[in-house]
Amino acid sequence: MLNNDRLLVQILLLALLGACLWVMAPFVSALFWSAVLAFASWPLMRVLTRWLKGNATLAATLLTLVWMVLVAVPLVWLGFNIADYIREANALVHNIQVDGMPPPPDWLGQVPMIGGWLLDFWQRVGEQGSALFATARPYFGQVGNWLLVRSARIGSGMLELALSLVLVFFFYRDGPHLAAFVRNVLYRLIGERVDHYLELVAGTVQRVVNGVIGTAAAQALLAYIGFTIAGVPGALVLGMLTFACSFLMVPPLIWGPAVAWLFWQGDYGMAIFLGIWGMFVISGVDNVLKPYLISRGGNLPLVVVLLGIFGGVLAFGFMGLFLGPTLLAVAYSLLGDWVIKEVPGATVKGAAAVSSEKHNP
Structure with missing residues (x-):
């Protein structure tokens, strides 16, 4: 009878745990990112708490507000700049429909193999711009639907980010208590080895944070320098976009179109410079800095x-x-x-x- 009672209790506990996980499932991503942010910036929290004479709540509040300013303000500013670029692109499409294409650049016909075809295509778009846009109009609807879906995902991502910035306050304020609770739970599961594995997890996460964020920051700074030297407009915005693309390990998505734009403007010298800078400096730093930061201090x-x-x-x-x-x-x-x-x-x-x-x- 005693064994049956224990089995029933275990089943009820598992059911309770499953129900709790079900309730928390919509917030897993936000909780995860807030925990990573709190962990990565915990040295700042310790220093700030010491300066405020042990007032952890005030330190958590101030640090959370700092993150909100550092994250929210650039995102809003970036959103306004992207909106301006979209308006300029719409104006360009409208002008092409009404006035046709501008004269082709001199270098277009000199492109090896396909220069003649590019000139013919340019002239055909200029002569039949309205007809071509009318033919492509159904595809614009599909592209619009695709962009709408992606915009909805970006919107949900922004909501998760906002929730993460709110939840990080509680990780700051209650971090030591949460760490002690996790350690006690793991101690019941794996015994005396718990401290070793907690240090292993903490060290691994810290090295990955240093490697990923450090490399992204370095690539963003180098990209900003390159865009500024080359005279590309919106260098700061493009640097921030490079920071975001660095997490996906595709910075060429930013500096590649910038190189093409410089060629389009006829600035061949700066285009070649930016191409070399992007290939060997912006993208190349990923192959050097990230392995160094990740492997530093680990076994x-x-x-x-x-x-x-x-x-x-x-x-x-x-x-x-x-x-x-x-x-x-x-x-x-x-x-x-x-x-x-x-x-x-x-x-x-x-x-x-x-x-x-x-x-x-």
Whole structure:
């Protein structure tokens, strides 16, 4: 009877846990990002709390307001600039429909292999602009629907971001209590090894944060410098867009069109400069800075972390930047512990320190 009662209690607890997860499911993404932001900026929280003589609530409030200003203001400003560019694009399309295409640039006919075809296409659009736009009008509707769907997703992403910035206050204020609660729960599950694995997870996340955000900031700064030297308008906006595209590891989406625009304007020297700058400096820094920042201060092989980042993004989306390497790091450490324990004389990089720590407490 006692065993039946215990089984019933366990079933009820599992049902309660499932119901709680169901309730929290819509907020998982916002909770995840607020937790990552709080963790990555926790040194700032400690310093600010010390300056405010231990007033954690006031420190959390001030730091949350700082993040809201740093994130919300640039996003609103970026939104207004994108709206201006959209209006200019609509005006350009309208002018082409009414007045036709402007004269083709001199270099267009000199493009190898396809220069003549490009000139013919340019003249045909200029002569039959209205007819071509009327033919393409049904496709504009499909493009509009696609943009509408993407806009809805961007809007939901903005709502999640706003919720994350609100939730980060509670992670700041109650961070030590939450950390103690998580540690106690994990202690019941895995015993004395809990501190090691918590340090492993924390170190992995911190290195990924440093590598991803540090590389994105460096690429944005270098892109801004390159755009400014080349005389590309909206250099600051393009630098911010480079920062965003760096998370997706596709900065050429920003500097590539800028190079094409410079060619369009006939500024070939600056176009070549920006192309070289983008290829070898903006995109090249990713191959140097990110591995250095990720591998700095860690015992895990760099390939484990990098595979975790790429595979995590493919499996979980943007959250996989942190989930992927964390899962692989924990699995790698668990396997290393098991091999060292079960196979005499075995050594596994990253687990050697664990083994010595186990045998020499």
